[in-house]
Amino acid sequence: MPTNILMPALSPTMEDGTLAKWLVQEGDQVAAGDVIAEIETDKATMEVEAVDEGRLGKILVGEGTEGVKVNTPIAVILGDGEDASAAEAAAASAAVEAPAAAPQDTPAAANGEDTSDIAAPPPAAAEPSQAEEQIEVPEGTExxxxxxxxxxxxxxxxxxxxxxxxxxxxxxxxxxxxxxxxxxxxxxxxxxxxxxxxxxxxxxxxxxxxxxxxxxxxxxxxxxxxxxxxxxxxxxxxxxxxxxxxxxxxxxxxxxxxxxxxxxxxxxxxxxxxxxxxxxxxxxxxxxxxxxxxxxxxxxxxxxxxxxxxxxxxxxxxxxxxxxxxKLDDFVLPIGKAKTSRSGDAATIVSFGIGMSYALKAAEALAEEGIAAEVIDLRTIRPMDIDAVIRSVQKTNRCVTVEEGWPQSSVGSHISAELMTKAFDHLDAPVINVTGKDVPMPYAANLEKLALPSVKEVVEAVKSVSYR
Amino acid sequence: MAQSQAAARQAGEEVQVRPEPVADAEADDSKVPELSKDAELSAYRSMLLIRRFEEKAGQLYGMGLIGGFCHLYIGQEAVVVGMQMAAIDGDQNITGYRDHGHMLATGMDPKGVMAELTGRRGGYSRGKGGSMHMFSKETHFYGGHGIVGAPVPIGAGLAFANKYRENGNVSMTYFGDGAANQGQVYETFNMAKLWQLPVVFVIENNRYGMGTSLKRASATTNLANRGLSFGIPGEQVNGMDVRAVKAAGEKALEFARSGNGPMILEMLTYRYRGHSMSDPAKYRAREEVQKMRSENDPIEQVSHRLQEKGWASEDDLKAIDKDIRRIVNEAAEFAQADPEPDPSDLWTDVYAEA
The missing domain is CATH 3.40.50.970 (Thiamin diphosphate (ThDP)-binding fold, Pyr/PP domains)
Structure with missing residues (x-):
């Protein structure tokens, strides 16, 4: 059966190219691996090798032709005992069949032209689940x-x-x-x-x-x-x-x-x-x-x-x-669950890890001034229990995040974005991110202290979102 | 070929037409142990399957059915086939991105591999890995890794697990001459020897890390010696001769399996095709490739011996070739007919169920 040689794609992005030169002529015997043509792409001149053995029956695209689309038959290789008429028949049928070879929905999807079947992320609950936090330690545990x-x-x-x-x-x-x-x-x-x-x-x-x-x-x-x-x-x-x-x-x-x-x-x-x-x-x-x-x-x-x-x-x-x-034989906590470390209704402070030290001390100080801040300890950053944050913000309508990391693309900025998207109507003030300062950590004791978040900054942030 | 040299000269590059000797080992063929008829036939089949599979993959790439990066193994078939002939059940394989040959040699289904190349749901990674990322616990193939050098410590980790479990298996950790200059390789050599891990480091020296020849990238070019500072023995092997690979593999695997720690095998081999499909390969002369193909082809060597010894006629070999082509064609047909992944698969397999 005659074999069509198709215009090859020679890079992930190639759509067409120039058939620069034929290195074989009609009637030549070719073996697998022989270079038969040169093709110019936007990046380089590439050699095309025969992938099968046989006789070159017909050249379908002459040298110098520009803009030859990928997958266009460019020549026909004949097996033993086949003649040129078989080549022409093969070429004719290939011309019709070739485009169908590619799966119809792939190129469109790849080019972003057809977005109809692009999957949506798994639906997030429209409202955060109202489930109460699980009791993690049975009552009476030592x-x-x-x-x-x-x-x-x-x-x-x-x-x-x-x-x-x-x-x-x-x-x-x-x-x-x-x-x-x-x-x-x-x-x-x-x-x-x-x-x-x-x-x-x-x-x-x-x-x-x-x-x-x-x-x-x-x-x-x-x-x-x-x-x-x-x-x-x-x-x-x-x-x-x-x-x-x-x-x-x-x-x-x-x-x-x-x-x-x-x-x-x-x-x-x-x-x-x-x-x-x-x-x-x-x-x-x-x-x-x-x-x-x-x-x-x-x-x-x-x-x-x-x-x-x-x-x-x-x-x-x-x-x-x-x-x-x-004191339990096997105390295991769920990954991905935040906990309310301190209850309150004036503002939500969200933190994790060492950041909780600032958050809890700030809540204590605020309580002395009659401001009852709720403190959420994320415990897990990913997957993030954003529902727990939203539940709290639905109650307090204000949120401050606390972390030692840098401000740009911080955990706090992600929480801010999530709240804006999912709890916009519950917010009475812009979320404030208390973070480490936007500098490499200095050595000097006073500068290091300045570079880290402080209880004072958290207190001020909570007052700010409370307009106090 | 003349054109390519001219083009390269125009581009101001010097093309050296200087085929290097493949290996000292090659000069003395008499030292290479012969294979049995069955072993020769088996090697022939396995190598031919890889060759035909890769040729088909190249075609499908040319038709736009395979996308992205596609690194073909053509020319290097004897390395993985010879090593696999030396291995026992349970020995692990791990390699970089030129990995289709390793998959087929471990017994992975050509249909599943080809369907992964075309990004279909029947692929080994359900269409989500592609050419460089396939795995099979069943055949002990641990990938398929796209980052140069990364499989080396991971392969030592597989060996660590073997030692931990005392299961008697050895990890065959493949990497190229390019990866051999990576820092993590030497971190791994150190730990592998320190802990006497059962691992054979198989360096597939195909002479070019992408477009840069070994000589232009490496201060020393004997890669078998790269473990000497750590006390890891190494050997250069004619990687174009499946018999030599199998013999060296058996020795190295036995060494590692017996608790002596790691060993390095530098396989002197050659890739016929470019680094990837979009590589015009102007950094080497066409004659160099042709010389390798005509004088050292790993499959031709076996074919020649089979016929010379009267173990197979030309017709017998043609029948094998026909059968292999059928397998590969069926794989290619499956890989084109199989549907793309369901859009919902975008979201699966990010996390395992805790």
Missing amino acids: MVELTVREALRDAMAEEMRRDGEVFVMGEEVAEYQGAYKVTQGLLDEFGAKRVIDTPITEHGFAGLGVGAAFAGLKPIVEFMTWNFAMQAMDHIINSAAKTLYMAGGQMGCPIVFRGPNGAAARVAAQHSQDYAAWYSQVPGLKVVQPHSAADAKGLLKAAIRDPNPIIFLENEILYGQSFAVP
Whole structure:
């Protein structure tokens, strides 16, 4: 059967080209791989190779022809014993059939001309669900005082006891007992097979952790601080976050990346960045940033069990702070649920992680002035429990967000946009974002203090949205 | 060919017509262990399937049915086929973006691979991955990765899991001469040796990282030696000879499987086509490609031996070719007839159910 040689597409964007030169003539024998023609595109001159063997029966498009559309038959190759009349017949039928070869709706959709079947996102509830917050700790549960550091360690230890495929790796996590002592005691209990000191090579060990997770293990990868994870960013985003989608659901990446995030104290620009907003932009990642020890424990346990890649953002200053933690055998909290840390009806303060420290102190100060602010702790940045924020704003009609990260494209600016879209009619004032200042973190004590949000700024913001 | 040189000269580039020796190993063919009749026939079939599949993919790309980037494996078939012949069940494969050959060699269905190339719902990733992103837990193929160098630590992670589970498997981690200069490769070499991970690093040295020859990109060009600082042994292998690949693969896999840690195999190979479909390949002379094709073609070598030894006649080989073409044509037909993903699939597979 004669084979048509079609004008090839030689780049992702090529639609037509110039048939610059034929290097074979009608009647020539060609073998697969022989260069038969040259085609000029807007980018380069490309050689066209024969993909089959046979005799060149007929050239259908002469050299020098410009604007030859992709998929136009340009020549016909004949098999053994076929003659030129077969070539002409083939060419004639190909000319009719060729355009139909492409799926009819693809080019249009790709060009954005036909938007009729572009899928809408899964519908968001028109009104946020009115469901009350779940009771997370049964009444009468004994509470114990634990630091965030101890709570995180207990979470890992409990999950490692529960599941032999959970392991911890990172710099200084084993023999040194953790740069911030979060993994203290784990080596003794679980041994060097499951508590692994790595070289100082974030890019490499993050990728190695991803590979172990692809194979079904459940790695907890500790970054000594999240600042160093920028070296591992490619594996966190491209390898961990996107694989489930790229695999059509066939293979995912059950991994927890954790470590201290944001400013500590006087460690300057390269060691003080808050990454909440960065990671929260990435579909495929879940981003958790707890404030209290109880939330740290319950959410880290949930993160380790979750089949998705989790970004778990801790904070060095919070490590040493104590909170009441329920004494339960298996205290697991849901990822993606905010909680109301303080009730009020005058204004909503939304924060997470260390930002909650400013938010709660500000609410306390405001209460003394007779302003009852409600404080929402997001706990998870992605997926964000925006419904909880909206429910609160429906009550207070005012909102202030608090975070240590930079202002542009911040978590707060996202919340502002969500409120404008979904709760515009409930807002009595523009939302104010209290953030870290738009500068790299300075070293000097006074400047560092100025660069971070303050309780005073939160108080003033709440008064401002309250027009007081 | 003359035109391409002239064009390149006009563009102010120097074209060096200097085919390099493929490998020292190649000079002494007598050292290469022979394959059995069955093994030769199996290698022939597997390599031919990849060759014909890739030719078809090139055609479909030319017709606009495959979009985006498409990196063909033509010329390098002996590498993945030889390694796969050396592997045992459960050994993992991971590679970069020139990955169709690896998929087929591990036993992935040509229909599912081709349908992924055309972006259809019957593709391995349901149309959401494309040429560079396919996976099969069933055949232990872990992708298909678009970022140069990234599969290297991930492959070591697969090996880490093997060691953790003591399952006796080895991770075959493929990357190219271009990736061999990536920092993460050396971070991985260090950890793989430090922890004695069962991994074989297969460097497919096809001489060009996109358009830049190895010599222009690498301070040292012997890539098998790249692990020496870490105590990882390496070997250069004639990657155009499936027998040599299989023999080296068996040795390296056994080494890693026995608890000796990683090994590097530098496969000296060659890609006939451009880096991707839109690469005019002006950085090398046409003669260089033709010389490789005519003198070193991995499939022709097997075909020649099969006929010389009387293990297959020309007609027998034609029958195999016909059968392979049928398989590939069926894959291509499926890949064109299969519907595109449902628009609702845009939103699925972002998160796994917790």
